[in-house]
Structure formats: C-alpha cells, structure tokens
Amino acid sequence: MIVSNYLLTTSVLLVASATCSKINREQIVRQFNPHRNASSMDTPMQVGTGHMAFGADVTGLQTFLPFNILSDWCWHNSSLPTTPGQTEPSDFTGLNWFSHGRLVNYEQPNPAEADISQWMIGNPHRVNLGRVGLWFKGGDVSEDDLASKSQDLDLYTGIMSSSFWVNGHKVSVQTIAEPDSSTIAVKLESDALSSGDLGVFFDYPYMNATNKFEAPFVGNWDAVKNHTTSVKKSRSSAVITHNEDALTYYTTVNWEEQAAISDALPNSHRYVLQPKRSKTLSFTVTYSPQSEVHVRNYASIEQSSTAWWCDYWENGNFVDLTASGNSSAIELQRRIILSQYLLAVNSAGKWFPQESGLTDNGWYGKFHLEMYIFHSLHFLLWGHQDLLMRSLSHLYFDFLPTSYERAAKQGWDGAHWGKMSDPTGRSAPGEINSLLIWQQPHPLQFAEYLYRFNPSSRESLLHEWEEIVTATADFMASYAWWNASSGRYDLGPPMYTVAETTPPNSTRNPTFELAYWRFGLGLASQWKERLGKPVPAKWTHVMDNLAPLPHQSGAYALYEGALDTWTNPNITEDHPASLMINGWLPGPSIPGLNYSEEVFNKTVELTQQTWNFTYSFGWDFPLLAMTSARSMGDVEGAISWLLFDVFQFDDVGMPIGGSRVPTPYFPGSGSLLFAVAFLAGGWDGAPHSGPHFPTSWRAQVEGFHPML
Numbered sequence: 001m002i003v004s005n006y007l008l009t010t011s012v013l014l015v016a017s018a019t020c021s022k023i024n025r026e027q028i029v030r031q032f033n034p035h036r037n038a039s040s041m042d043t044p045m046q047v048g049t050g051h052m053a054f055g056a057d058v059t060g061l062q063t064f065l066p067f068n069i070l071s072d073w074c075w076h077n078s079s080l081p082t083t084p085g086q087t088e089p090s091d092f093t094g095l096n097w098f099s100h101g102r103l104v105n106y107e108q109p110n111p112a113e114a115d116i117s118q119w120m121i122g123n124p125h126r127v128n129l130g131r132v133g134l135w136f137k138g139g140d141v142s143e144d145d146l147a148s149k150s151q152d153l154d155l156y157t158g159i160m161s162s163s164f165w166v167n168g169h170k171v172s173v174q175t176i177a178e179p180d181s182s183t184i185a186v187k188l189e190s191d192a193l194s195s196g197d198l199g200v201f202f203d204y205p206y207m208n209a210t211n212k213f214e215a216p217f218v219g220n221w222d223a224v225k226n227h228t229t230s231v232k233k234s235r236s237s238a239v240i241t242h243n244e245d246a247l248t249y250y251t252t253v254n255w256e257e258q259a260a261i262s263d264a265l266p267n268s269h270r271y272v273l274q275p276k277r278s279k280t281l282s283f284t285v286t287y288s289p290q291s292e293v294h295v296r297n298y299a300s301i302e303q304s305s306t307a308w309w310c311d312y313w314e315n316g317n318f319v320d321l322t323a324s325g326n327s328s329a330i331e332l333q334r335r336i337i338l339s340q341y342l343l344a345v346n347s348a349g350k351w352f353p354q355e356s357g358l359t360d361n362g363w364y365g366k367f368h369l370e371m372y373i374f375h376s377l378h379f380l381l382w383g384h385q386d387l388l389m390r391s392l393s394h395l396y397f398d399f400l401p402t403s404y405e406r407a408a409k410q411g412w413d414g415a416h417w418g419k420m421s422d423p424t425g426r427s428a429p430g431e432i433n434s435l436l437i438w439q440q441p442h443p444l445q446f447a448e449y450l451y452r453f454n455p456s457s458r459e460s461l462l463h464e465w466e467e468i469v470t471a472t473a474d475f476m477a478s479y480a481w482w483n484a485s486s487g488r489y490d491l492g493p494p495m496y497t498v499a500e501t502t503p504p505n506s507t508r509n510p511t512f513e514l515a516y517w518r519f520g521l522g523l524a525s526q527w528k529e530r531l532g533k534p535v536p537a538k539w540t541h542v543m544d545n546l547a548p549l550p551h552q553s554g555a556y557a558l559y560e561g562a563l564d565t566w567t568n569p570n571i572t573e574d575h576p577a578s579l580m581i582n583g584w585l586p587g588p589s590i591p592g593l594n595y596s597e598e599v600f601n602k603t604v605e606l607t608q609q610t611w612n613f614t615y616s617f618g619w620d621f622p623l624l625a626m627t628s629a630r631s632m633g634d635v636e637g638a639i640s641w642l643l644f645d646v647f648q649f650d651d652v653g654m655p656i657g658g659s660r661v662p663t664p665y666f667p668g669s670g671s672l673l674f675a676v677a678f679l680a681g682g683w684d685g686a687p688h689s690g691p692h693f694p695t696s697w698r699a700q701v702e703g704f705h706p707m708l
C-alpha cells in the first residue's frame with residue numbers, strides 16, 4: 001500500500017470547518033494521497049469533474065506522455081463511407097435472425113453492408129480534446145533529463161502539485177480542474193520562465209474510428225493535414241479553433257502575467273505560450289463547443305475546486321476501516337478512497353463513461369448500458385445522488401424514443417434498451433450488443449433505489465418514472481416467449497447471457513436473467529400498485545409462468561441445456577453469473593423464484609471447485625463479495641473477494657483490467673463502492689443492522705441505508 005506525504009494547503013482551512021461527522025474524514029482521505037516520482041507508462045494521474053478528465057504525466061501536464069483530455073460532450077463523426085448504397089446511417093439494415101419461428105431484425109453488422117456497419121460501430125467516437133505540456137527551448141528534453149521529480153495529488157482539494165529540476169532550474173506546477181466545466185487551471189513557477197527557456201504548448205490530435213481501443217493515448221498525432229486549427233489572439237487570452245470534419249470546438253486560454261502565444265509551429269497544430277519576464281505563469285484552459293466562454297482566474301478555480309472536493313468528502317457517506325491498522329483493512333480503505341476520487345473524475349458526467357472511464361477510449365469511447373448500474377449507482381448509495389442525476393435524470397428519458405422504435409421494429413412491446421451507446425441513443429451494431437438482455441431491467445432498479453432513498457419525493461418519483469417503468473416491463477413481458485408445449489415463458493433463444501460466451505441460437509433460460517426478469521417485473525408491479533393502478537395482466541402472467549431455474553448436478557446451471565456448466569471452459573472462464581441471484585439480487589425474496597438454498601449452496605461449491613477466477617475481472621469480485629455476505633453470512637469471505645489477487649488497483653487507484661480487459665476498467669471501481677455500501681448499510685433481511693465488516697476492524701460508517 002502507498003501512503004504518501006501529508007500535504008496541507010492553506011486554502012483548505014477556509015472550508016474544513018464545515019466538518020460535522022465523527023470520523024476525521026480529511027485525515028483519512030489525505031492518508032491516501034497518491035505520490036509519484038516518475039510517470040507511469042500505463043496510467044495518468046488525473047484531475048477532473050466527471051464532465052472532463054485531464055490525465056497528467058509526472059510534470060502535472062502532458063509534457064512527455066500525451067495522456068488524454070476526454071469530456072462528456074465532445075464527439076466526432078468520421079466522414080461517411082462513399083461505397084454505393086452505403087452512404088447514410090439509414091442504409092444500414094442489420095440482420096434478421098429466427099427467433100421462435102419469426103425473423104427479428106437485430107442491429108448486427110451485415111456483411112453485405114460492411115462499410116456502413118463498421119461506420120455505425122465506430123461513430124460517433126469520443127474526442128481527445130488536446131494536449132497541454134511544458135515547452136522547453138531547444139526542444140530535446142526528455143523525462144530522463146529531469147531530477148528530483150515529485151508529484152502529489154491532494155484528494156481533499158483536487159489539487160495536483162508536481163515539481164522537478166531541469167537544467168539547474170526548479171520547476172513547480174499546480175494543476176486543478178474547475179468543477180462543472182471543462183477547464184483546467186495551471187500555475188507554473190520557475191526561473192526558467194523568465195529566462196525564456198520554458199513555456200507551455202497546446203496541441204491537437206485527429207480522431208478516426210480505426211481502433212476499438214485507443215489506450216493509453218487517444219487520437220492520431222501525425223495526421224496534421226487531416227484537420228485544421230487557427231488562433232485568435234488578444235492581450236491576455238487566445239481562442240484556438242479546432243476543426244475535424246464536421247466538428248468544431250474551441251480552446252480558450254487565459255493568462256494572468258504578461259505573456260504571448262505563438263502561431264502554430266510549422267507542420268503542426270502546436271501553439272506555445274511564454275511569459276515575458278515573470279517567474280510565474282498562471283493560466284486557464286477551457287474546452288468548449290462555444291467560442292465565447294466565461295472563465296474565472298486561477299485563484300478562484302483553486303478555491304472552487306477546494307470547496308467542491310471538501311464538500312464531496314464531508315457530505316457524502318463515509319467508511320472508516322483504519323482503526324485496527326490491519327493491513328487488509330488499510331488496503332481496502334485505500335481502494336475505497338481512490339475509487340471515490342476517480343469515479344467523481346471519470347464517471348459523473350452528463351453521460352456515464354466508457355468502461356475505461358474518461359481516461360482513454362475503450363470501445364470508441366461509447367458507454368455500455370448493462371454497465372451503467374456499476375459505473376454510477378454507487379453515487380446514490382454513497383450520498384451523492386446529485387452526481388448520479390447528472391446522467392440518470394435524462395438518459396433513459398432521452399433514449400426512450402429510439403428504444404420504443406427498436407422494440408416496435410422487432411415486434412415487441414415497450415422499450416428495448418440498447419447496449420453500446422452514444423448520446424444519439426443508437427446502439428452500435430454487434431452480435432452481442434443486439435442479443436444481450438440484462439441491461440433491460442436496470443432502469444427498474446435505478447427507479448426503486450431512488451424511491452427507497454428519497455422518502456420525501458416518492459409521490460413525484462412515482463409519476464416521473466412511470467413511463468420508463470411501464471415501457472421497460474412491457475418489453476420484458478413481451479420478450480418472454482410463451483412455450484405452448486411446456487406451458488411456460490422462455491427467455492431466448494437467441495440471446496447472450498451475462499457471460500457473453502454461450503452459443504446464442506441455443507441459449508435458453510439462463511439462471512441469472514430468469515431471476516432478474518422476475519425481480520424486475522416484481523418491482524414494476526409494485527410501482528403500479530403504489531400508483532393505485534392495476535398491474536398489467538401480461539406482467540403477472542409472465543411472472544407466474546416464467547421457466548424455472550435450470551439445474552445441473554443439483555446446482556443452478558448457467559442456462560437451460562448447459563449440461564457442461566462445470567466443465568466447459570467457455571463457461572468456467574467467464575462471469576459466474578448464477579451466483580449473482582443471491583448477493584447482488586435478493587434471491588430468496590424474489591417473487592415466485594422458487595429459490596432453493598440447498599441448490600444455491602451447491603452452486604457456490606461447484607463454482608469454487610471448477611471456476612478459473614484468473615479470467616474473472618472487474619465487477620466479478622465485488623459481486624462475489626455480495627454473494628458471500630448475503631447468502632453465506634460470510635463477511636471474511638466477502639472481504640477476501642474484494643482483495644482477491646487478480647483484482648488490483650494501481651498506485652493512483654486505477655482499476656487494473658486483468659487478463660480480459662484493458663486498464664483502467666472502471667466498472668471494477670464502481671462495483672467495489674457498490675459492494676462496500678452493501679456491507680456498510682446492510683440489506684433487507686440482513687442478520688443484523690450494523691455494518692458487515694470483520695469485527696476486529698472496528699469499522700465506523702456514516703450515512704448508509706440498507707439495500708434491497
């Protein structure tokens with residue numbers, strides 16, 4: 001574990017008096033301030049606000065490594081293909097697959113429309129807004145030429161402080177993100193500034209949709225001719241306009257000392273800002289779709305960042321596991337604190353982010369609706385509903401029209417929520433994308449938790465969410481297929497389970513999805529009852545007659561017909577989805593599930609014996625932790641899943657992907673906080689109401705509520 005310098009800035013004192021909790025949160029948070037003495041080639045140190053994240057190398061900027069500046073608002077389309085008949089999104093027709101005897105149209109890449117299919121997958125993609133780095137006169141300085149490198153991130157104020165020596169000069173850099181905007185504020189101090197040896201550069205990459213994963217750096221830095229920039233200068237500011245195909249956005253740079261910005265250096269989009277005489281340079285950089293922006297100065301942004309982060313730490317819920325000094329407890333505390341920081345930076349935007357967060361572009365920067373619950377529900381559970389509502393207040397509402405359309409086209413009722421998404425509400429073509437179903441009940445869980453945690457606004461929530469709840473459940477009920485010969489409703493085929501490795505045309509009635517369908521329809525029915533409205537008969541009929549959970553060897557199989565659940569590596573090297581029914585979901589209390597403790601225990605036993613957890617990743621471990629706690633009453637077991645050896649967080653808290661997905665993998669962080677909230681607040685029917693951590697840890701928790 002990494003415990004770094006205790007860093008105290010004067011500005012903190014202004015707001016710290018707001019503290020009223022018993023736990024000394026400031027001291028605990030700061031205990032885990034990351035420290036680096038060299039850049040990591042894999043992960044940046046970040047500042048940000050959920051709307052924008054800025055990844056820095058050891059200089060506090062992007063001097064040697066072009067880490068990214070990603071936002072929740074800037075997206076780019078490459079030009080459409082010119083292939084005859086494939087020049088418009090409307091030329092994409094997908095594929096028809098037989099689904100219970102009828103052809104259903106799925107948004108899947110069509111080999112006869114390969115170019116437009118691929119365009120739909122890769123566009124729009126999230127834009128790396130640019131690069132801000134230190135400029136050295138003469139140019140040939142590398143990180144190896146710096147001495148005494150030191151970098152600290154003060155989690156309690158959001159201020160990153162970096163310093164080093166170069167050519168006999170000390171350089172110090174403070175980097176801060178302004179809350180609620182896409183602005184960074186920077187303060188440089190060095191003799192090298194006044195001697196003309198040091199400045200700052202701004203640069204721009206070109207985006208195209210060639211790579212599904214662009215990590216750790218996003219965009220093409222060599223394609224100078226494919227895009228244009230221009231600068232408009234004033235005395236103490238400049239606006240750089242960046243045009244990439246149809247996209248235009250602006251960078252406003254404001255500086256406080258006397259300084260001047262250059263034109264673009266030859267054959268580049270690189271602009272250099274240099275002070276005239278001063279040993280300091282304070283400036284702000286704002287990225288925006290508008291050319292006119294109002295920007296506050298460095299000191300004011302330092303103050304607002306300090307106030308914002310102090311409020312974040314002092315006013316949400318809190319867990320203190322440090323009292324015993326147990327090293328596992330301290331490591332878990334480190335993961336909690338750093339995840340809280342990084343999720344506010346990466347996951348709290350208008351749209352929740354790609355699985356790699358606003359750190360780099362996994363999946364072209366698109367977001368996956370089945371992961372939304374792990375990216376973001378923790379904000380509500382930790383007392384930061386405002387951060388969740390930045391996306392939840394509109395996302396399902398915005399996507400309702402395209403989701404109604406998708407369902408109608410496919411011959412189902414209600415709203416069929418998409419999967420790999422962008423702000424247009426489209427779902428990217430893909431076999432798995434179009435056949436995965438477990439994203440479908442999520443809005444019901446979101447709505448239920450809003451209702452549960454907001455006793456004073458229940459009446460309005462019931463009305464606000466009624467259409468989403470109804471549209472969601474209508475789809476679920478009509479998607480379940482009445483099997484006349486067995487007299488029950490089947491899920492699939494074709495479909496993909498949570499474990500995306502089963503043959504879609506023969507995957508029927510997976511354990512997890514059957515349980516989630518019943519759970520979801522139960523929540524939707526309860527919603528109608530609360531509104532005093534009749535529960536649609538179709539919902540009840542489906543709930544009462546969904547296929548039973550499939551068994552194999554006295555345990556819950558992954559899906560009906562998967563007689564090889566415990567031997568097929570395609571299954572045992574993927575998500576242990578059946579265990580999610582009693583842990584994340586409240587198995588025994590799901591209406592009509594006919595849950596059997598004996599069968600579940602056997603499932604746990606066989607999973608332990610046959611699963612190769614080396615291949616598990618991210619949210620698997622927090623979900624296993626909830627299973628241990630809820631179904632086995634095994635708190636020690638839960639903790640060991642949260643600290644399992646292939647579930648790692650690096651020195652700055654970035655969630656390591658593992659063998660299957662790239663780093664960072666933010667559903668790992670979000671689900672960690674989900675599981676910790678579950679242990680801290682307990683759950684309906686828990687054996688006791690206290691927090692569920694090892695008693696020897698003497699855990700203290702503040703603010704949590706029991707979960708479903």
Ligand SMILES: *[C@@H]1O[C@H](CO)[C@@H](O)[C@H](O)[C@H]1NC(C)=O
Binds near residue numbers: 037038
């Ligand atoms: C830099 O940090 C690493 C570990 O993070 C440490 O092992 C090393 O000694 C440090 N080097 C210096 C020069 O401080």
Ligand SMILES: *[C@@H]1O[C@H](CO)[C@@H](O)[C@H](O)[C@H]1NC(C)=O
Binds near residue numbers: 076246
């Ligand atoms: C990209 O193109 C799609 C389809 O034409 C359009 O709906 C979307 O608004 C465009 N997005 C951007 C950011 O240009």
Ligand SMILES: *[C@@H]1O[C@H](CO)[C@@H](O)[C@H](O)[C@H]1NC(C)=O
Binds near residue numbers: 096097099494504505
């Ligand atoms: C599933 O069935 C459809 C026909 O309904 C077929 O086109 C498709 O290739 C099959 N998929 C797989 C993975 O076998």
Ligand SMILES: *[C@@H]1O[C@H](CO)[C@@H](O)[C@H](O)[C@H]1NC(C)=O
Binds near residue numbers: 208209210220
């Ligand atoms: C995208 O950029 C890469 C270089 O990074 C290039 O190889 C590729 O051809 C480009 N794709 C398109 C569609 O222009």
Ligand SMILES: *[C@@H]1O[C@H](CO)[C@@H](O)[C@H](O)[C@H]1NC(C)=O
Binds near residue numbers: 206207208223225
């Ligand atoms: C830049 O444009 C050229 C010509 O259209 C194209 O071949 C190349 O792939 C583009 N580069 C990138 C990085 O997209």
Ligand SMILES: *[C@@H]1O[C@H](CO)[C@@H](O)[C@H](O)[C@H]1NC(C)=O
Binds near residue numbers: 326327639694696
């Ligand atoms: C730390 O706590 C864990 C979990 O309760 C326990 O297994 C371990 O033995 C403890 N370590 C020490 C050194 O007490």
Ligand SMILES: *[C@@H]1O[C@H](CO)[C@@H](O)[C@H](O)[C@H]1NC(C)=O
Binds near residue numbers: 483
């Ligand atoms: C109906 O259910 C039975 C039992 O699961 C299954 O074998 C059969 O294939 C189903 N019928 C159809 C047409 O899917």
Ligand SMILES: *[C@@H]1O[C@H](CO)[C@@H](O)[C@H](O)[C@H]1NC(C)=O
Binds near residue numbers: 501568569570
């Ligand atoms: C595992 O999945 C692959 C790819 O779909 C398939 O070719 C293979 O037959 C499967 N193996 C087993 C044992 O089902």
Ligand SMILES: *[C@@H]1O[C@H](CO)[C@@H](O)[C@H](O)[C@H]1NC(C)=O
Binds near residue numbers: 548594595596599
């Ligand atoms: C309930 O489950 C048990 C064992 O899991 C099974 O024996 C029984 O037939 C099931 N009952 C119904 C009504 O499905």
Ligand SMILES: *[C@@H]1O[C@H](CO)[C@@H](O)[C@H](O)[C@H]1NC(C)=O
Binds near residue numbers: 612614615659
């Ligand atoms: C589990 O998978 C790893 C590779 O990720 C492999 O090295 C190991 O042998 C496997 N273990 C078992 C028991 O199959």
Ligand SMILES: *[C@@H]1O[C@H](CO)[C@@H](O)[C@H](O)[C@H]1NC(C)=O
Binds near residue numbers: 598601
């Ligand atoms: C299931 O396992 C739990 C935890 O080990 C145990 O307490 C319970 O008695 C078991 N139930 C059955 C029916 O075996």
